[in-house]
Amino acid sequence: MLRIERVNLGFRRLTETLLRRRLWVLLGVGLCLGGAVSGIGGLHSDVDPDNWLLEDDAMRQDHDHFERIFGNSDYCAVLIEHEDVFSPEVLRGIRALGTELERRVPHADEVLSLTDLEFMLGSEEGLEITELVPEPVPESAAALAEIRALAMSRPSIRDRLVSADGTQTWVMLRLHGYGEVARSEGPDLQVGRSCSEIAAQPEYAFMRPQVTGLPAVNYEKKRFFNAEAPRLLGISLLVSALILAVTLRSVWGVLFPLFTAAAAMAMVLGVQGHLGVGIDPSLVFLPLFLGMAVSIGYSIHVINHFRRRFLVTGVRRAAILHALEETGWPLLFTALTTAAAMLSFLLIPLQPIHWIGYTAASLVLVTWALVVLVLPVLLSFGRDRAPAPDAGPGDRPRGRPLERLLGAFGGWVLRRPRAVIAVFLLLTLGCVAGLSQFRVSFDYRETMGLQVPYIARMNAVAESEVGSLYAYDLAIAFDAPDKAREPANLAKLDQLREEILGFPLTKRVTSLNLVVKDLHQAVFGGGDADYRLPEDRQLLAQLLLLYENAGGTEAARWVDYDYQRLRMMIEVSDYDSEEAERELERIRTRAAELFPDAKVYLIGSIAQYTYMMHQVTWGQLGSFMVALVIIGVLMMVVFGGVRIGLIAMIPNVAPALAVGGAMGWSGIPMDIMTVTIMPMLLGLAVDDSIHFIAHARLEHQRTGGDYVESIRRTFTSVGVALVLTSVVLVLNFSVYLASTVNMFIHMGALVALGIGAALLTDFFVTPVLLERLRPFDPRSRRG
Numbered sequence: 040m041l042r043i044e045r046v047n048l049g050f051r052r053l054t055e056t057l058l059r060r061r062l063w064v065l066l067g068v069g070l071c072l073g074g075a076v077s078g079i080g081g082l083h084s085d086v087d088p089d090n091w092l093l094e095d096d097a098m099r100q101d102h103d104h105f106e107r108i109f110g111n112s113d114y115c116a117v118l119i120e121h122e123d124v125f126s127p128e129v130l131r132g133i134r135a136l137g138t139e140l141e142r143r144v145p146h147a148d149e150v151l152s153l154t155d156l157e158f159m160l161g162s163e164e165g166l167e168i169t170e171l172v173p174e175p176v177p178e179s180a181a182a183l184a185e186i187r188a189l190a191m192s193r194p195s196i197r198d199r200l201v202s203a204d205g206t207q208t209w210v211m212l213r214l215h216g217y218g219e220v221a222r223s224e225g226p227d228l229q230v231g232r233s234c235s236e237i238a239a240q241p242e243y244a245f246m247r248p249q250v251t252g253l254p255a256v257n258y259e260k261k262r263f264f265n266a267e268a269p270r271l272l273g274i275s276l277l278v279s280a281l282i283l284a285v286t287l288r289s290v291w292g293v294l295f296p297l298f299t300a301a302a303a304m305a306m307v308l309g310v311q312g313h314l315g316v317g318i319d320p321s322l323v324f325l326p327l328f329l330g331m332a333v334s335i336g337y338s339i340h341v342i343n344h345f346r347r348r349f350l351v352t353g354v355r356r357a358a359i360l361h362a363l364e365e366t367g368w369p370l371l372f373t374a375l376t377t378a379a380a381m382l383s384f385l386l387i388p389l390q391p392i393h394w395i396g397y398t399a400a401s402l403v404l405v406t407w408a409l410v411v412l413v414l415p416v417l418l419s420f421g422r423d424r425a426p427a428p429d430a431g432p433g434d435r436p437r438g439r440p441l442e443r444l445l446g447a448f449g450g451w452v453l454r455r456p457r458a459v460i461a462v463f464l465l466l467t468l469g470c471v472a473g474l475s476q477f478r479v480s481f482d483y484r485e486t487m488g489l490q491v492p493y494i495a496r497m498n499a500v501a502e503s504e505v506g507s508l509y510a511y512d513l514a515i516a517f518d519a520p521d522k523a524r525e526p527a528n529l530a531k532l533d534q535l536r537e538e539i540l541g542f543p544l545t546k547r548v549t550s551l552n553l554v555v556k557d558l559h560q561a562v563f564g565g566g567d568a569d570y571r572l573p574e575d576r577q578l579l580a581q582l583l584l585l586y587e588n589a590g591g592t593e594a595a596r597w598v599d600y601d602y603q604r605l606r607m608m609i610e611v612s613d614y615d616s617e618e619a620e621r622e623l624e625r626i627r628t629r630a631a632e633l634f635p636d637a638k639v640y641l642i643g644s645i646a647q648y649t650y651m652m653h654q655v656t657w658g659q660l661g662s663f664m665v666a667l668v669i670i671g672v673l674m675m676v677v678f679g680g681v682r683i684g685l686i687a688m689i690p691n692v693a694p695a696l697a698v699g700g701a702m703g704w705s706g707i708p709m710d711i712m713t714v715t716i717m718p719m720l721l722g723l724a725v726d727d728s729i730h731f732i733a734h735a736r737l738e739h740q741r742t743g744g745d746y747v748e749s750i751r752r753t754f755t756s757v758g759v760a761l762v763l764t765s766v767v768l769v770l771n772f773s774v775y776l777a778s779t780v781n782m783f784i785h786m787g788a789l790v791a792l793g794i795g796a797a798l799l800t801d802f803f804v805t806p807v808l809l810e811r812l813r814p815f816d817p818r819s820r821r822g
Contacts, residue, residue: 051360079309109597110596112644118207130186140210147214192567227257287342324783333402363411377403481708513640670725695793728805739815772790
């Protein structure tokens, strides 16, 4: 068992040293802060899903391999809406837009649109590849009617590039592979920004362009969260300052926690800037808000003990030494256990989740260091004063009204042990029942909400006749060349296409078959009945040779040079990670059945994202359990017994049960944001339980083993700090409720619920268990 008294004495001696060298301490911290802040400019946004996966991840390696063969699977697209997209002005606008996208967008390959596509016509030579819309765009009604008729005669164009009523059309910008780009802005963000800026120009406004595609979505996501983060952080700072001013009524009590939070963030992010770390702006909230929370919590504990002793003695130096002697060890243990909970994120093999883990852990530890090193020094500047008239006799204060009230409350709780345990068990059963309704899912409309502007636009595009939301790819690699142009294999590919089109999320499917059917239709008369796959191997070979001789290039996007690898692009009109995971597995299984002599790969950003969602959600639950075990063992070792360790873990598990039950009952799914709540709550809940039990044990020694009196004193000494920290934390995270993003609103409510559950468990259940089980007695520990 750790000798807490010796550790407390060690913190007292450390504080004495700090006070003797206080100017050097401030100078050293200032130099560290200045050096770190200079690196903040090196931070950059990174929202590319490709970079979520670790370098050695098999899915990332497959993606890179097939991107080298077929090119980039990402695209940017613009939905055009007009009463007649075949009018001369719209066709000219589409052509101008496509030309500008190809010319100005980084990594642009080619545009696919009504004015930029391979249009195949049968000719005396067999095949001619020409433009659907000639240059210049014709003005005559007859010529425009012919263009419309030709477009509507081809299933490869009708309801794919243009709606059947001629009011919507799709302009897709295909991209080259990004490669290695050493810039502060990721290549996908460069593409998304350029596409969005080009489409937003006044000359295209009459076509009501709406930009989509993953690069554009990522760019809009960055813009939105870059504005949302400072807004919420500013509200959080204001709320925190008001609460601290009202409760502590001290200049340092208001300024220092805010300074500590800002300094810790600057130090950690500045070091990351020097290292060139990329950050997803939608995930930056968690570590920053956690840093703010622990800064306020740790500062309140020190200031509360300082003020209580200062009121009694009036001697500033003695009050500072007492405060650090009483709080130094609990704060250290709290910081270590919170950091351990955050580092459990490293068990999930995804880069941004690693970033959350090590950034949050670093913020907690840096915050602890600043509170222990700097706060005593700052509190030392000031005069001694006469003891308060109502301070009470001896070295123990009579206490403020709230302290006396909490002391009486502790006695009230101890007189009702059966009622407390009964209510706790009933609530636990209700939470367990809610957990049975728990589900894991990311639905962009449900998780983010249509009130977010770029989400509303994505949804409008997805629900249009020709637009889509996202896309992913299926790659089939045969064991020998030429198998990709066997009629039997193309027929199986068509069968797989029909099955995929029946999935709830699928909008359309594109593959080599689209080119082959269009080719067959062009050569054999142009009727709908001719839009089919040839069944004869020799005919298929002849058609493909004819296509290549005519200069066709579209097929190269769907089959490799050796005809050994096929690619199929599946565009989706909706996204729900739970349904997407089911569909991807069905595709993988069915493709393996149809092509037993080939390897099947699911690649592309959405396939990766679905895989990552699975990794994050279930991996995070596993890492939470690991963190729970580690913290439980630490509790047992430090507090000196299995029984006290288990008692200490109850208020740490309670928030997870409360949040999980509430999510189950309310239908809130676990997604990439809410999955981070439980490890974070574990870290925050540990703060309350450690302080309560550590002080209860200390008071148990001081009172000669009187549990009732030691618990009453614990309520008066740390109860106020626990209430204040919990209130500030709840209000701090409740700032999320001011967001327009559903997942932030959910997070604000759920974190507040979890923190409340932790405090109530510490105030009701922990005292009863301590008094009944008597874990501090040597005989009880041996038993």
